Amino acid sequence: MTTDSRDLILARVRRALVDVPAEEGPADVPVPRDYLTTHSPADPVRTLAENLADYRAVVHHADPAGLPALIADRLAERGTRTLVVPPGLPPEWLSAVVGAPGDPGIAVRVDSATDSPSDLDAADSVLTGCALAVAETGTIVLDGGPDQGRRRITLVPDHHVCVIRAPEQVVDSLPQALPRLDPARPGTWISGPSATSDIELNRVEGVHGPRTLEVILVHI
Amino acid sequence: MNGGVYVGMPAFPEAAEAAVRDEVLRGNLRHATGTIRARRAAAVAELSDWAALRAAGAAIKERTLRHLDHYLLQVEERVTAAGGVVHWAADAAEANRIVTDLVRETGEREVVKVKSMATQEIGLNEALAEAGITAYETDLAELIVQLGDDRPSHILVPAIHRNRGEIREIFADRMATWGRPAPDGLTDEPAELAEAARLHLREKFLRARVAVSGANFVVAETGTLAVVESEGNGRMCLTLPETLISVVGIEKIVPTWRDLEVFLQLLPRSSTAERMNPYTSLWTGTTEGDGPRAFHLVLLDNGRSDTLADTVGRQALRCIRCSACLNVCPVYERTGGHAYGSVYPGPIGAILTPQLQGMEDELAASLPYASSLCGACYEVCPVAIDIPDVLVHLRERAANGGAVSRRGTPVRIRPARGHAAERAAMRAAAWAFDRPGALRAAQRLGAATRRLHPRRLPGPGRAWTASRDLPTFPEQSFRDWWTRNRDDRQP
Numbered sequence: 210m211t212t213d214s215r216d217l218i219l220a221r222v223r224r225a226l227v228d229v230p231a232e233e234g235p236a237d238v239p240v241p242r243d244y245l246t247t248h249s250p251a252d253p254v255r256t257l258a259e260n261l262a263d264y265r266a267v268v269h270h271a272d273p274a275g276l277p278a279l280i281a282d283r284l285a286e287r288g289t290r291t292l293v294v295p296p297g298l299p300p301e302w303l304s305a306v307v308g309a310p311g312d313p314g315i316a317v318r319v320d321s322a323t324d325s326p327s328d329l330d331a332a333d334s335v336l337t338g339c340a341l342a343v344a345e346t347g348t349i350v351l352d353g354g355p356d357q358g359r360r361r362i363t364l365v366p367d368h369h370v371c372v373i374r375a376p377e378q379v380v381d382s383l384p385q386a387l388p389r390l391d392p393a394r395p396g397t398w399i400s401g402p403s404a405t406s407d408i409e410l411n412r413v414e415g416v417h418g419p420r421t422l423e424v425i426l427v428h429i
Numbered sequence: 430m431n432g433g434v435y436v437g438m439p440a441f442p443e444a445a446e447a448a449v450r451d452e453v454l455r456g457n458l459r460h461a462t463g464t465i466r467a468r469r470a471a472a473v474a475e476l477s478d479w480a481a482l483r484a485a486g487a488a489i490k491e492r493t494l495r496h497l498d499h500y501l502l503q504v505e506e507r508v509t510a511a512g513g514v515v516h517w518a519a520d521a522a523e524a525n526r527i528v529t530d531l532v533r534e535t536g537e538r539e540v541v542k543v544k545s546m547a548t549q550e551i552g553l554n555e556a557l558a559e560a561g562i563t564a565y566e567t568d569l570a571e572l573i574v575q576l577g578d579d580r581p582s583h584i585l586v587p588a589i590h591r592n593r594g595e596i597r598e599i600f601a602d603r604m605a606t607w608g609r610p611a612p613d614g615l616t617d618e619p620a621e622l623a624e625a626a627r628l629h630l631r632e633k634f635l636r637a638r639v640a641v642s643g644a645n646f647v648v649a650e651t652g653t654l655a656v657v658e659s660e661g662n663g664r665m666c667l668t669l670p671e672t673l674i675s676v677v678g679i680e681k682i683v684p685t686w687r688d689l690e691v692f693l694q695l696l697p698r699s700s701t702a703e704r705m706n707p708y709t710s711l712w713t714g715t716t717e718g719d720g721p722r723a724f725h726l727v728l729l730d731n732g733r734s735d736t737l738a739d740t741v742g743r744q745a746l747r748c749i750r751c752s753a754c755l756n757v758c759p760v761y762e763r764t765g766g767h768a769y770g771s772v773y774p775g776p777i778g779a780i781l782t783p784q785l786q787g788m789e790d791e792l793a794a795s796l797p798y799a800s801s802l803c804g805a806c807y808e809v810c811p812v813a814i815d816i817p818d819v820l821v822h823l824r825e826r827a828a829n830g831g832a833v834s835r836r837g838t839p840v841r842i843r844p845a846r847g848h849a850a851e852r853a854a855m856r857a858a859a860w861a862f863d864r865p866g867a868l869r870a871a872q873r874l875g876a877a878t879r880r881l882h883p884r885r886l887p888g889p890g891r892a893w894t895a896s897r898d899l900p901t902f903p904e905q906s907f908r909d910w911w912t913r914n915r916d917d918r919q920p
């Protein structure tokens with residue numbers, strides 16, 4: 210019975226800790242925090258781009274005016290027929306995709322909670338923003354914000370295009386990233402496309418998540 | 430299985446086959462661990478403050494362990510407040526019962542699983558199978574192990590003992606039995622093997638309604654769980670099903686959100702030698718409209734509170750399962766993970782399994798001797814567990830007895846009463862280590878007769894091998910490298 214086990218485990222733990230003085234509180238156990246809060250990349254945006262590329266993300270640069278065309282170009286290059294987007298994606302990002310004369314006819318599906326995993330599986334690409342990005346580790350952090358959507362939409366389609374606003378969304382390091390994130394939101398940290406090290410301990414791209422990750426750094 | 434020791438080792442193949450097999454095994458291990466060692470060193474060298482991160486990691490875990498009751502209650506409160514349900518499991522049987530009942534309540538007969546040491550430790554898949562529930566492993570290496578009807582041999586890469594050619598064969602032969610068959614003409618290209626796994630598992634992910642996971646970290650102040658992975662199978666399991674059940678050892682807690690900044694730097698570099706692993710998932714209870722609607726956290730003791738009671742051995746609970754100690758261990762490299770006969774192999778297994786399981790078990794009691802005390806494991810451990818120190822402590826306890834905690838009750842291990850087999854095992858090991866000549870002779874003989882070697886050692890060695898099959902002798906004997914290794918340490 211679980212309630213009994215709760216008391217049992219807590220009692221066991223307390224008995225196991227008889228050596229800990231009764232007056233000692235958790236904060237009395239010293240934790241030295243003299244590690245660096247940043248390894249001070251000279252140009253964090255550039256470091257981010259390099260580290261993303263090192264783990265086989267495809268990195269592009271754009272200014273705000275050129276972003277819609279670049280997005281349309283990436284989708285055309287990929288041959289995308291169905292694109293999933295989160296409900297809060299800035300509409301202008303799609304301005305060159307939807308409604309342009311001679312548009313190749315990409316169906317844009319705005320994700321909704323009623324879409325099944327199979328619906329997502331039928332989509333070719335997904336386009337999102339992000340919460341922030343960490344330069345030192347080459348990491349994109351998603352937190353379910355309006356321009357990112359449900360966690361699954363950046364997982365099931367095989368091609369993920371992610372837009373990062375530079376420099377405002379780029380931090381140097383993990384110690385700079387965590388205070389900016391809300392623990393209550395579901396977090397997905399992405400460092401390169403899906404990969405495995407399970408075959409002879411070498412990193413091989415491509416298992417279950419998107420096998421192609423394209424990152425667009427918008428320099429604002 | 431009970432507390433991490435495999436009961437009833439699978440029968441050894443014929444001696445000749447075993448010898449061939451082991452040559453492949455050693456080759457696979459040498460190749461894989463050699464590669465990862467060099468890459469890990471490079472990944473660590475990138476951070477000038479590695480020593481400070483390591484000290485912080487050790488201290489954070491120390492704080493958690495010294496006040497574990499406080500943090501457990503905090504986890505319970507925060508997870509519950511965030512919409513999760515917390516269950517407490519004193520031992521493996523109770524954890525299995527809880528999970529089985531939870532799955533039954535959903536009406537489902539299958540679950541998808543993210544690789545988890547805790548569920549391996551409790552033998553969850555077997556327990557579910559008895560209840561008519563099929564558990565599909567989704568981590569590539571776990572899939573290889575499951576399809577190959579094999580046992581894991583490494584914490585991080587359970588199929589490290591398999592090379593790409595063997596993996597290809599397992600996929601081609603076995604995938605059809607479990608679901609979608611391997612593509613025709615599958616080669617041993619890693620990318621093709623990964624693609625085969627993608628296709629095979631996708632249908633399972635898309636229809637799965639229940640998932641079982643472990644967790645790398647549980648943040649007490651926020652009730653957040655973290656799963657660190659590479660392939661995306663974790664994300665599939667954590668976000669697509671309607672019900673998520675996470676089985677987590679009580680030592681996985683870190684006090685604060687901020688503490689993740691330490692561990693998410695230490696873990697990827699120590700384990701896969703990456704700046705960051707491809708995917709990390711963080712979730713706090715349930716989220717409206719995104720991911721599972723029901724979340725259950727099963728807090729598992731199963732020997733952890735007993736381990737906590739040993740002020741020397743306690744530090745084993747800091748372990749973040751990075752597997753760096755396995756990859757540097759000269760004994761592991763030669764014997765492979767299966768020789769340890771426990772869910773946790775390598776140096777960490779040698780100190781954790783005997784404590785979780787209790788040293789009454791002969792095999793568990795012999796594990797602290799599966800080491801040359803060279804200290805490489807301590808050097809690489811990102812949370813500075815002094816593994817050699819704990820090994821010596823456990824050896825002493827096995828040999829001389831002493832006070833320990835068993836299921837929360839203080840007991841005395843009395844070497845004079847009722848532990849003859851155990852003491853014989855210790856004596857055998859002591860005998861061999863104290864008599865270099867005898868060991869050398871035995872191993873030379875072993876090496877010379879590799880294909881004919883006996884499965885039981887004669888003389889005092891018999892007790893040590895009585896509970897397990899004798900590992901095949903390496904061409905270069907244990908004694909030779911051990912001597913060289915010791916010489917290296919002596920200036």
Ligand code: SF4
Pocket residue numbers: 699747748749750751752753754755777806809810811812813814
């Ligand atoms: S004992 Fe240390 S090195 Fe070994 S797996 Fe655990 S954390 Fe990693």
